[in-house]
Amino acid sequence: MQRHRTRFLQPATVTFSQVFLSSTARATGLDEQARTLLARLRSKSLPPQTAAAFSDPFALAADLRGQSRAEQLLPIDAIRLSVTYEILQERAQLRYARAMERLRALDTVHIERDDSAVIGSASAKGSRS
Numbered sequence: 318m319q320r321h322r323t324r325f326l327q328p329a330t331v332t333f334s335q336v337f338l339s340s341t342a343r344a345t346g347l348d349e350q351a352r353t354l355l356a357r358l359r360s361k362s363l364p365p366q367t368a369a370a371f372s373d374p375f376a377l378a379a380d381l382r383g384q385s386r387a388e389q390l391l392p393i394d395a396i397r398l399s400v401t402y403e404i405l406q407e408r409a410q411l412r413y414a415r416a417m418e419r420l421r422a423l424d425t426v427h428i429e430r431d432d433s434a435v436i437g438s439a440s441a442k443g444s445r446s
Contacts, residue, residue: 325396334368342373 336358338351358368 325399334363334366336368336372339373 336354338347338354340347343350354371358371
């Protein structure tokens, strides 16, 4: 497994929440409100959906939640399934190649042509000139 480690790694992911404060909705004191909210958010460890609740609505809002985790190996069951599939595929290809070799060894194909008709028509054309 160490030899093929990169094939079975899950990429690292990052989770973040975006908190939008609207200058339209918060006409006065926006900077102070933003600093207060930032201090509040930093003082607690909040899940993304909770932090997003502090956001003002905006047109391009999207759900950007994910799971934060460092790069790690896939679960052993997933690795086992992948490796088993690859082994079965390799064995099937090998069996197919061997079967084709056996079939080719059974008979030799000979192609015979009757070139006399071709030669005869060519010489007939040559004699007309």
